[in-house]
Amino acid sequence: MLLRFTKMHGFGNDLMVIDLISQYAYLQPHHMRAWSDRRTGVGFQRLALIEVPQHPDVDFSCRMFDSDGAEVDWQASDVCCVARLVADKRLISKAQMRIELRHTVLDVEVHADGSVSVPLAQPSVLADSIELPKHLLAPSPWLRATGFSMMALQGVHAVLPVLDVKQVPLVELARYLEQHTSVARDTLITALQLQDRNHLKVATWQLGSGMVDNVHQGIRTAAVYAIDRGWVNQRVHIESFCGTTRGWMHMPEREQRMYFTGLATRVYEGQIRL
Numbered sequence: 223m224l225l226r227f228t229k230m231h232g233f234g235n236d237l238m239v240i241d242l243i244s245q246y247a248y249l250q251p252h253h254m255r256a257w258s259d260r261r262t263g264v265g266f267q268r269l270a271l272i273e274v275p276q277h278p279d280v281d282f283s284c285r286m287f288d289s290d291g292a293e294v295d296w297q298a299s300d301v302c303c304v305a306r307l308v309a310d311k312r313l314i315s316k317a318q319m320r321i322e323l324r325h326t327v328l329d330v331e332v333h334a335d336g337s338v339s340v341p342l343a344q345p346s347v348l349a350d351s352i353e354l355p356k357h358l359l360a361p362s363p364w365l366r367a368t369g370f371s372m373m374a375l376q377g378v379h380a381v382l383p384v385l386d387v388k389q390v391p392l393v394e395l396a397r398y399l400e401q402h403t404s405v406a407r408d409t410l411i412t413a414l415q416l417q418d419r420n421h422l423k424v425a426t427w428q429l430g431s432g433m434v435d436n437v438h439q440g441i442r443t444a445a446v447y448a449i450d451r452g453w454v455n456q457r458v459h460i461e462s463f464c465g466t467t468r469g470w471m472h473m474p475e476r477e478q479r480m481y482f483t484g485l486a487t488r489v490y491e492g493q494i495r496l
Contacts, residue, residue, distance in 0.1 A: 251291025258289035345375035364389035
């Protein structure tokens with residue numbers, strides 16, 4: 223049989239999205255591994271399956287899989303893509319929709335310009351900090367602080383304010399943190415550059431993995447860090463260090479959550495043999 227799919231991207235992530243509401247298929251990991259190949263398949267970082275909801279108060283369900291066919295947790299950009307596709311195809315005829323995801327249910331909104339707002343939990347600022355070694359504290363054109371501030375969000379994150387993210391020696395910083403006994407191997411390092419009260423630029427490195435350009439935990443911690451210190455407004459535009467991914471973070475006062483708003487783009491529609 224031929225299975226319809228949509229290729230999409232948002233905030234640096236590319237997805238293969240399959241609507242299993244208007245068509246039926248039983249997918250196995252070997253299908254996903256074959257389709258993820260960028261030379262012989264569709265090519266994607268994650269696969270999103272849109273499915274009939276399990277609960278009556280939910281509009282639809284969505285499961286995410288990586289290129290090996292393993293079910294994984296969602297990213298905010300994944301939700302933006304899926305919600306945008308559901309709205310464009312009129313699977314749900316309303317701008318505000320409730321999505322059942324792994325471990326949670328989200329209320330998201332699709333805006334008239336095609337962007338999507340996704341609610342997210344706020345990270346918390348920890349009292350802990352890790353000082354930089356002396357050789358990195360020498361006069362540096364990129365450095366704004368003397369050490370990492372630690373934040374908690376599904377693990378510990380290290381945030382470092384800098385003057386220029388493009389000059390940050392992230393490999394050297396990662397090597398230093400990897401030798402620190404209190405830091406987990408998968409910790410995210412986020413270098414944060416303040417451009418003005420409405421704009422931040424970030425670079426994120428994951429210990430054990432390398433540079434990442436699309437992790438919403440990194441942009442969340444950067445936004446909360448800057449907002450908490452009064453450096454930026456409650457709604458701030460965030461851009462990756464290479465300029466390829468952009469979005470907005472909004473942290474309303476007296477709320478325990480924040481909102482990511484980003485664009486999702488349909489690249490093409492296709493069919494693939496199952």
